[in-house]
Amino acid sequence: MEARYIIHSPSEKPESNDFKALLSKCLSKWYLFVLGLILCFGLAYFYIMYATPKYRIGSTILLKSDEKGNGISSNVSDYIDLDIISAGKNIDDEIEVLKSKTLMKRVLTELSLQTSFFKDGYFKKEEIYGKAIHIKVYIFSLDSAAYEEELTFSKLNNKQFTLGDSYGVSTYNFGDTLNTSYGKFKIVRNPQISGGTFPRKLYFNFNSIELTADKYNQDLIVEPVNNKANVIRITLIEAVPQKGKDIINKLIEVYNKEALEDKNLVAANSMQFVDERLKDLTLELSNIEKNVENYKRQNKISDINSQTRLYLESASENNKKLAEWGVQIDVLESIERYLAKPGNQNKLVPSTLSIEDPTLLELISKFNELQLERNQVLRTASQSNFIVLTLDERLSGLRSDILENLSNIKRSLVITRDNLASRSGNFNSKIQQVPLLERELVDISRQQETKQELYLYLLKQREEAALTLAANVSNARIIDPALVELEPVEPKSNMIFLLAAFLGLGLPFSFIYLSSLLNNKVQQVGDIEEITATPILGEIAHNAGKDSLVVREHSRTAISEHFRYILSNLKAIKNTGSEVIVVTSSMSGEGKTFFSLNLAASLVMTGKKVLLMEFDLRNPKLLQALGLSFQEGISDYINTSDQVSIHEYIHPTGIDENLFVIGAGAIPSNPTKMMMSEKIRDLIIDLRSFFDYVIIDTAPVGQVADAFNLAPYIDLAIYLARVNYTYKEQLKLANDVYENKKFNNMKIVLNDVKVGNKYGYGYGYGYSN
Numbered sequence: 001m002e003a004r005y006i007i008h009s010p011s012e013k014p015e016s017n018d019f020k021a022l023l024s025k026c027l028s029k030w031y032l033f034v035l036g037l038i039l040c041f042g043l044a045y046f047y048i049m050y051a052t053p054k055y056r057i058g059s060t061i062l063l064k065s066d067e068k069g070n071g072i073s074s075n076v077s078d079y080i081d082l083d084i085i086s087a088g089k090n091i092d093d094e095i096e097v098l099k100s101k102t103l104m105k106r107v108l109t110e111l112s113l114q115t116s117f118f119k120d121g122y123f124k125k126e127e128i129y130g131k132a133i134h135i136k137v138y139i140f141s142l143d144s145a146a147y148e149e150e151l152t153f154s155k156l157n158n159k160q161f162t163l164g165d166s167y168g169v170s171t172y173n174f175g176d177t178l179n180t181s182y183g184k185f186k187i188v189r190n191p192q193i194s195g196g197t198f199p200r201k202l203y204f205n206f207n208s209i210e211l212t213a214d215k216y217n218q219d220l221i222v223e224p225v226n227n228k229a230n231v232i233r234i235t236l237i238e239a240v241p242q243k244g245k246d247i248i249n250k251l252i253e254v255y256n257k258e259a260l261e262d263k264n265l266v267a268a269n270s271m272q273f274v275d276e277r278l279k280d281l282t283l284e285l286s287n288i289e290k291n292v293e294n295y296k297r298q299n300k301i302s303d304i305n306s307q308t309r310l311y312l313e314s315a316s317e318n319n320k321k322l323a324e325w326g327v328q329i330d331v332l333e334s335i336e337r338y339l340a341k342p343g344n345q346n347k348l349v350p351s352t353l354s355i356e357d358p359t360l361l362e363l364i365s366k367f368n369e370l371q372l373e374r375n376q377v378l379r380t381a382s383q384s385n386f387i388v389l390t391l392d393e394r395l396s397g398l399r400s401d402i403l404e405n406l407s408n409i410k411r412s413l414v415i416t417r418d419n420l421a422s423r424s425g426n427f428n429s430k431i432q433q434v435p436l437l438e439r440e441l442v443d444i445s446r447q448q449e450t451k452q453e454l455y456l457y458l459l460k461q462r463e464e465a466a467l468t469l470a471a472n473v474s475n476a477r478i479i480d481p482a483l484v485e486l487e488p489v490e491p492k493s494n495m496i497f498l499l500a501a502f503l504g505l506g507l508p509f510s511f512i513y514l515s516s517l518l519n520n521k522v523q524q525v526g527d528i529e530e531i532t533a534t535p536i537l538g539e540i541a542h543n544a545g546k547d548s549l550v551v552r553e554h555s556r557t558a559i560s561e562h563f564r565y566i567l568s569n570l571k572a573i574k575n576t577g578s579e580v581i582v583v584t585s586s587m588s589g590e591g592k593t594f595f596s597l598n599l600a601a602s603l604v605m606t607g608k609k610v611l612l613m614e615f616d617l618r619n620p621k622l623l624q625a626l627g628l629s630f631q632e633g634i635s636d637y638i639n640t641s642d643q644v645s646i647h648e649y650i651h652p653t654g655i656d657e658n659l660f661v662i663g664a665g666a667i668p669s670n671p672t673k674m675m676m677s678e679k680i681r682d683l684i685i686d687l688r689s690f691f692d693y694v695i696i697d698t699a700p701v702g703q704v705a706d707a708f709n710l711a712p713y714i715d716l717a718i719y720l721a722r723v724n725y726t727y728k729e730q731l732k733l734a735n736d737v738y739e740n741k742k743f744n745n746m747k748i749v750l751n752d753v754k755v756g757n758k759y760g761y762g763y764g765y766g767y768s769n
Contacts, residue, residue, distance in 0.1 A: 025523075026512055028754070037504035044500035050123045053488035054237050057244035060479040061252055063094055063230040091224055095232065098222045098255055102380050104213040107250045113212065113243075114139055118203040125203060129243040134198050136190050139206070142183035146206045149182055153202040161187065216247065231479065241484040248482035262372065273350035274462040277334060281458065285451045292444050315424065322420040323450040325413050330454060331355060332410045339403060346371065346395075349402065360405050367398045522726045525750055531728060532735035537718065537747035538566040540595065542754050548594055548625040549655065551601040563602045566749065570716075580684055580694045582615075582710050582743070585720040586702030586730035591751040592720055593621045596697040599718075604656040608692040611650065612661040616699045617671040617706065620664035626653055633665030638677045646683055647690075660691075671699075675709040684713040702733050708742055717743030722751045 026033070097103065108114070115137045118125040135153065152164035162171050163178070172178060177186045183206070221235040234251065238244030332355065338344055348371050349364045374391040381388055522528060525536060541559040543550055551563045570579075583596045593616075600610045614622035617635055630651060637649050646662075653659045668674045687694050696714070698707035711717075719734050738746050 022513060022516060025516065026509060029508070029512060032508035032511070033505055036508045037501065040500040040504035040507075041497065044496045048491050048493055048496060051491045052124075052127075052239045054239050054490040055241045055244065056235060056237055056485045056489045057241060057248055057482050058233060058235045058480075058485075059248045059252065059482040060225065060231055060233050062477045062479055063091060063232065064477060091230055091232065095222045095224070098232070098234065098251065099217055099220060100380065101213050101217055103251065103254055103258070104217050104220075105209050106254050107247060108209055108212055108216070110254065111246055111250055113247075114142075114207055114209060115204055116207055119199050120201065127240050128202075129240045130246075131190075131192055133202075134190050134193055135202065136188050137204065138186050138188070140177070140184040140186075142185075142206055143181070146182040147208050147211075150203060150205050153187070153204065154200065155198050163187070220251075234482075237489060245482040245484060252478060262376070269348045270350045271462055271466060273338060274458050278455065278458050278462065281451060281455045285455055288444065288447050288451055318420060318424050319446050319449075322417060322424060323446070323453060325417045325420065326450055327454050327457070328355060329410060329413045329417065332406050332413070336403065336406055336410075339399060346374070348372075355409065357405070357409055360402070360409065363398060363402045363405060367395065367402060370395050370398065519724075520728055521724050522721050522728055522731070522750070523723060524753075527728055528721060528731060528748060528750065531731040532738060532748070534719065534734055534738040534746055534748045537569055537749050538562060539750040539753045540566075540591070542723075542752050543594070548597055549601060551598045551605070553605065559598075563598050566599065567602045567606070579692070579716060580688065580696065580714045581716045581718060582696045582698055582707060582714045583718045583720065584698045584707045585700045585722075586726055586733055587700045588619060588703065590700070590720045590722040590726055592616075592700070593625050593697050595718070595720055595749065595751060596622065596695050597625055600659055600693070600695050601655060603693050603695075604658045607658070609658045609690075610660070610693045610695065611687060611691040612653070612659070613687075613694060613696045614662060614664040615696045615706075615710070617664050617668055617674060618699055618704065620667070622661065622697050623663045626655075626661060628653070628661065628663070630663040631665075633663030634683075635665035635668045635674060637665070637683065638674055638679050639668070646686055671706060672704070675706045680710070681713055684710075701737065702730055711743050714744060717746040719743075719746060719748045720751050721748060723753050725752065 117128050117133045119128055120126075134155075149165050152162075152169075154162045154164075156162060156171065158174075160171055160173055162169050164170075165180070165182075167181070172187070175186060175188050177184065216236070219237055221233075223233055223235075225231040225233050234248055236244045236248055238247070335350070338350065348368045355361075370391055374388060374395065377385065377387050377391065516523065525539065528534075528536060540562050541557075543559055550557065550559050552560070570581075581599075583592045583599075585592050596612060600612050603610045612622060613634065614620045615634060616622075623629060628651065630649075633649055637644065637646055649662050649665075650660050651662070653661050684694065696710060698710065701707050717737075719737070721731065721734070734746075734748060737743055
């Protein structure tokens with residue numbers, strides 16, 4: 001495969017390929033990526049080993065509707081008619097109840113989670129729970145300082161143990177009450193564990209129920225499964241799976257328990273009221289029955305005279321109605337007394353029993369609803385809370401309305417009763433002929449009948465309330481108990497290793513990219529093309545050795561090949577006759593002397609006669625690179641007034657018979673003035689006739705303008721830039737020189753390119769196959 005070198009003109013300059021250059025640089029620094037991957041994977045491994053795995057525990061429950069008679073057979077529910085408040089469940093309200101702090105505190109208290117236990121693990125302390133704990137700690141009282149203590153437990157024997165805290169280590173007996181500055185508690189052996197190996201050392205600390213409840217409420221997720229079902233999913237992320245399961249199961253249990261307590265509150269209050277009335281009625285009824293018995297015994301009365309039966313039946317019917325109204329008035333008076341009683345201020349109003357006034361029923365229903373809401377709020381708030389005060393104010397207004405309504409109903413009933421009593425008087429007048437004893441017996445029997453009817457009615461209502469109380473069921477039915485997912489949700493090993501791979505590759509890449517972005521020195525040919533339109537003659541590989549002369553016969557090194565391709569490009573642009581080439585750069589150290597020497601060596605290998613001129617009169621280095629030392633040179637030739645030939649200052653280099661050199665000579669006091677001498681023109685014209693190539697090593701034009709004085713006499717100017725040495729800003733000078741034609745036929749050579757860089761080696765820059 002043959003390579004063909006291309007010299008780029010401004011119109012032919014290739015487009016910059018920054019991504020390929022960056023990729024090439026990354027490939028050259030592959031070891032950074034390997035180290036990054038090893039480091040990041042190692043850190044990821046140790047993080048996974050050290051991190052505490054956490055599991056997702058979940059449960060689902062079904063919220064039941066609070067329908068009246070739920071769970072009761074149809075024939076029973078037909079005659080139950082108590083005014084107990086019932087309504088369908090609002091799923092959002094129940095979610096808030098499940099997430100309430102009060103409920104979680106009760107859960108933690110019932111599970112005795114005021115203490116956390118740990119044991120030594122491979123990398124860290126591991127929390128243990130339940131039957132894995134061989135001791136139990138019973139807490140009597142704790143100070144706030146207890147939450148900052150970490151206690152160390154060590155078993156000595158079956159009776160004794162040591163306990164270490166911030167105050168030291170002490171020995172105690174199992175079951176002793178420990179009175180410390182931060183709390184009072186005792187430690188006993190766990191009665192649920194009879195065997196197994198007792199851990200050598202245990203650690204435990206006390207938890208604040210308040211703070212622990214806040215933590216679990218933040219971690220607890222309570223959400224509906226979907227919008228069409230009354231099903232709630234409860235999820236908790238916990239490091240100890242059994243602990244998480246117990247918390248969720250206990251949360252559902254406590255939630256159902258409190259819901260039942262709320263449901264039973266109204267029925268229980270009604271039963272209490274009925275029991276109190278039955279107690280009084282039993283005593284009254286017993287006294288009336290004794291009076292009847294005594295009256296008949298004393299007056300020897302056994303039956304009612306048949307002559308008065310017709311009048312008595314009519315009177316009895318009237319009295320029956322009178323008794324019914326009396327019952328209702330008595331019930332109203334009982335409710336009035338109940339409401340007026342100081343101890344019942346914050347209790348629910350009992351059933352209105354036989355009173356069927358819709359206004360009264362509605363007022364009592366609203367009153368009971370507010371009482372239940374007030375009790376619910378008091379679980380998490382104080383008596384002085386704004387919501388509680390507002391509810392108290394509304395309850396006070398409703399109580400007044402109920403009392404007023406009771407008074408109105410009672411007045412209406414009294415009027416009706418009075419009318420019936422008046423009619424009863426009419427009947428009594430008709431039976432005045434009945435013997436006095438018989439009439440008195442009727443009065444006593446009427447009282448007995450009234451009390452007996454009221455007693456039987458209240459007894460029936462009590463049984464119905466008891467049946468309702470027994471029939472109440474929990475709010476929620478567990479669909480799935482708390483279950484633990486097999487795979488931990490934290491840490492996610494796949495994600496962590498994926499992130500480690502990303503960082504292991506991304507950090508070195510970012511470092512290389514940023515270093516390239518922030519580097520203001522020339523790195524590749526593309527940097528030159530972005531700044532200047534000057535044609536690029538070629539590039540020179542990095543010289544790893546110390547020898548200044550690298551181009552030799554039969555040498556096949558990369559740097560030798562680069563000089564050969566540059567030489568082929570020079571032949572492509574060579575004018576007729578001899579060539580004068582000046583070599584310059586932006587500053588010292590960019591390799592002008594090295595390039596000049598090896599370019600000359602390349603030319604003589606083709607049979608050309610070449611002269612090297614050390615024209616850097618300020619800081620000459622050419623002779624030093626050749627290992628030569630001549631006292632006189634160019635400056636001496638220019639300064640002499642005698643007709644001395646320049647050939648007297650030309651010396652062989654010893655490298656090749658066709659390679660000669662002229663030294664700079666003595667360093668002049670005013671190099672600028674000397675560079676403007678007319679003898680330089682004669683000097684170069686004279687040398688053209690003897691040599692095929694004259695290569696002039698000059699001072700850098702970025703520091704002094706000496707080389708520009710040679711511009712009228714040269715055929716080609718080679719401007720050197722060095723990788724990672726020449727500043728990009730300095731290339732603007734090269735662009736200015738090119739565009740303003742300060743040198744005839746100017747080209748750029750990039751020096752010190754690292755082998756292996758796509759832009760640095762491939763048989764020279766810009767080759768094609």
